[in-house]
Amino acid sequence: MSLDLTELTRIGHALEEARSLLEADCARLEKQYGPSPHGDVSAGSPEQTLRGIREMSSGVSGALERVVLAAGYSALGFHHRADRKLQSARMKPASVPSGADRMARPLGEATTRALELIRDLDFFPDETALAIDVALAAPQATYPPADWDAYAREQQWRSQSDRP
Secondary structure, eight states: OOHHHHHHHHOOOEEEEHHHHHHHHHHEEEEEEEESSOOOOTSHHHHHHHHHHHHHHHHHHHHHHHHHHHHHHHHHHHHHHHHHHHHHHTTTOOTGGGGGSSSSSSHHHHHHHHHHHTTTTOOSOOHHHHHHHHHHHOOOOOOOOOOOHHHHHHHHHHHHHOOO
């Protein structure tokens, strides 16, 4: 796997901007809801909204760290380690965009922009961009489901329909 440090720099800057936007929206939401709202755990509740934004921010931070490590290993000539880190960095960031599925609508402007930045990177697997488009288009929070039995049936149906 060839490492293009100019491209990794572009990706790193985009991820840092997305992380910063998510952190800013998290601060806004903490101010709006308080730092630790408890009680209502339904989709779109303050508790779920904060959990979702925090999970996305953490996932983007992790992806950024892996990109930075890949670039650093490459710059130092540790190409085998750089290749492994780059493979890891290309994986869909944890909780992106699934954290948005927990969040009240409309999503904040900063969260929306962060997700658009990640979608437009053309760095993560193709399904990441599609999942982000679905999350951005959702009219309301979808997770956790109100009916866990229906959710389990839907997940089982999806896994069976994905088989050849």
